[in-house]
Amino acid sequence: MTTLRRNIPLLYTFSFLQMTLFPMAIITLFWKEQIGLSLSQILLLQGIFAVSMVVMEYPSGYISDRVGYRTALTAASVLGLVGWGYYTMATSFRDVLIAEILLGISTSFVSGSDSALLFESLKANGQESGYARSEGRSTFFGQTGEAAGALFAGVLYAKYPLSPFLLQIVVWLLALAVTRGMAEPRREPQRHGSHLTAAIASARYVFVENRRLRITVVLSIVLGLSSFYPVWLIQPYMRECGVPLASFGPVWAGANLVVALFAVASHRLRALLGERGMILLVVLLVWGGYLGLGATVGVWGFLFYYLLTAMRGMKGPYMLHLAQAEIPSATRAGMLSLQSLCFRLMFALSGPLVGRYADAHGVGQTFRLLFYAYLVVLPPLVWLFLKHHRKDPEACS
Numbered sequence: 055m056t057t058l059r060r061n062i063p064l065l066y067t068f069s070f071l072q073m074t075l076f077p078m079a080i081i082t083l084f085w086k087e088q089i090g091l092s093l094s095q096i097l098l099l100q101g102i103f104a105v106s107m108v109v110m111e112y113p114s115g116y117i118s119d120r121v122g123y124r125t126a127l128t129a130a131s132v133l134g135l136v137g138w139g140y141y142t143m144a145t146s147f148r149d150v151l152i153a154e155i156l157l158g159i160s161t162s163f164v165s166g167s168d169s170a171l172l173f174e175s176l177k178a179n180g181q182e183s184g185y186a187r188s189e190g191r192s193t194f195f196g197q198t199g200e201a202a203g204a205l206f207a208g209v210l211y212a213k214y215p216l217s218p219f220l221l222q223i224v225v226w227l228l229a230l231a232v233t234r235g236m237a238e239p240r241r242e243p244q245r246h247g248s249h250l251t252a253a254i255a256s257a258r259y260v261f262v263e264n265r266r267l268r269i270t271v272v273l274s275i276v277l278g279l280s281s282f283y284p285v286w287l288i289q290p291y292m293r294e295c296g297v298p299l300a301s302f303g304p305v306w307a308g309a310n311l312v313v314a315l316f317a318v319a320s321h322r323l324r325a326l327l328g329e330r331g332m333i334l335l336v337v338l339l340v341w342g343g344y345l346g347l348g349a350t351v352g353v354w355g356f357l358f359y360y361l362l363t364a365m366r367g368m369k370g371p372y373m374l375h376l377a378q379a380e381i382p383s384a385t386r387a388g389m390l391s392l393q394s395l396c397f398r399l400m401f402a403l404s405g406p407l408v409g410r411y412a413d414a415h416g417v418g419q420t421f422r423l424l425f426y427a428y429l430v431v432l433p434p435l436v437w438l439f440l441k442h443h444r445k446d447p448e449a450c451s
Contacts (some may be wrong), residue, residue, distance in 0.1 A: 097409020
């Protein structure tokens, strides 16, 4: 038990390192200015990144459930090292694509494994009721790491465009060292049967048998996309609005600190507002963020992006806790990865279209279009979410 308790600070450290992404605050500029990509190519690139995760997302979670969460996180660290190393030699779309595919597979091995290991480590110590708080702290450390990495990214990029990528290699070496100190928890025994049968059974449980879990996963995916599109659009938006390049790092750091603060406060906000108040606040933040970004043209317009990052921080621990409570221990990483798979697949289908629209009509007009889309999509999903979460758990499975 003492060894498993040590997993918790190690997972916080891993989250910090995994999210300390020095290139992230300038990556769109790097692609445009150093590689020569258009916005539609950039969103296509991220769509392919999403496909690489789709291909590996559920298999990586399935493997993690069988060979161990620690092994999966170690594999992720090695792939991260190789992917960022390849970036230092990239000169074309093809090179960037190879690097992104390697990083996509790395991310798929983290996805589900880290949350599952955190939940099982808490459960082994009788602390599973505090999962939302711990997940919020993990997100806090992760976003603090990204903020720290972004702070001087613009300055580093201006001096030497590859310096953020070289620093990223060092970060993943440290992450690899952290995974070696983790311990594997005992879990429920696996049911016998073929791998395909197990995969179909997991998908059926998530999307057919458990209605409460189904609407939680669907709403989480839609909300996740709302905070993901702007990640790739906010940098060209700031360029258009005249934000100085040296400010890109601090702006990105501020966005991640907002995610961190709202993630660590997520369980308190839920206790204060209740289920209905919490989800309504999340929706209002999405609408306010897109409306502000679409209607404002000026140096300070990016501040509306912080509404979307606040939503992202609140949503993560809150929705994950609801999902974790419905998932069996034996298939925890696989089912969490299944949710990520669906998210990545939806982005792979929609992201390139959003990028093409942004190239043709401008980033501001794209934000306005997304505002109208979420104005239509979110109300029926929220109604279903509240309807099923008012019911007794027994009735929803």
